[in-house]
Amino acid sequence: MASKKKTLIVDALDKHIDDSNKPYIHKNKEPRFIPSGLGTPCLRKLFYIYSKVPQDNDVPVMVKKAGLVGNVYHDKLADLLREMNVLIDYYDEDGNQLKDPNGNIDLEFPIKAPDLKIKGKIDLVLKLKDKIWLGEMKSSTTKSFEYLKRMKKPAPKSQHLPQGLIYLYIFTQMLKDGEFKHIKELEGIKEVEGIIFIYINKDNHEFLEIPIKRNDKEFIKIVQKMKTVEAYYEQKQLPPGTSDFCNSCPWHSKCVKNKLS
Ligand code: SF4
Numbered sequence: 001m002a003s004k005k006k007t008l009i010v011d012a013l014d015k016h017i018d019d020s021n022k023p024y025i026h027k028n029k030e031p032r033f034i035p036s037g038l039g040t041p042c043l044r045k046l047f048y049i050y051s052k053v054p055q056d057n058d059v060p061v062m063v064k065k066a067g068l069v070g071n072v073y074h075d076k077l078a079d080l081l082r083e084m085n086v087l088i089d090y091y092d093e094d095g096n097q098l099k100d101p102n103g104n105i106d107l108e109f110p111i112k113a114p115d116l117k118i119k120g121k122i123d124l125v126l127k128l129k130d131k132i133w134l135g136e137m138k139s140s141t142t143k144s145f146e147y148l149k150r151m152k153k154p155a156p157k158s159q160h161l162p163q164g165l166i167y168l169y170i171f172t173q174m175l176k177d178g179e180f181k182h183i184k185e186l187e188g189i190k191e192v193e194g195i196i197f198i199y200i201n202k203d204n205h206e207f208l209e210i211p212i213k214r215n216d217k218e219f220i221k222i223v224q225k226m227k228t229v230e231a232y233y234e235q236k237q238l239p240p241g242t243s244d245f246c247n248s249c250p251w252h253s254k255c256v257k258n259k260l261s
Helices: 010-019 043-050 061-083 142-150 161-176 216-234 252-256
Strands: 109-113 118-122 124-128 131-140 194-201 207-212
Touching (some): 043 216, 043 252, 061 124, 109 161, 131 142, 161 194, 161 216
Antiparallel strands (some): 109 118, 194 207
């Protein structure tokens, strides 16, 4: 077999990406859901997320790179929307910007619902023609992008819908509870119109928007799914898995060994 040619820089770059994206070890072990995890069809994966089980050490670097590229795209789009004066940034009651655990300025709105044991941050809060919309950015392959474009009744991917709806319900509740009353850009706002999924075709960089409104039936289904996972957690049992998305699952090694933690 021919030996792999030594590279000037790209192998070192891959290694750096691999090394600097080690599984995050949570200091606070209290279980909690994160909105982006709710769309998985796999209850077991949601269990791992909820119970803060560290991800495998052998997540392929390609998977890490895909996440990295998504983050870069996300940050750039947020900058552009800010330039267009349609993006509302978050700041605390003293007018200070928040920082993420790496010390970087973090302008996304934090959301939390202690009764649902969930916390997260919303990609975008947009003011469009004096109405408030939330926004969520998703990158996509040409194949799934074209599928979304051809839909007669446009809808986000099924694995993305729960994340969007949970943002919508929790943000609306927090708005009603006065949690954002210090944000002057939200003064007088009582309602949120909906959430816009902005899909980005990562092959040709085309954009597609899919707005959605509240959907109580779907929201109840999400809450039921969360309650199911919580019940498994309380009984210290692993829920069943699915065969979908296993190749890119960051808990794959633990899952095949039926590990609980
Ligand atoms: S490897 Fe597959 S079955 Fe196991 S947790 Fe991940 S997605 Fe679920």
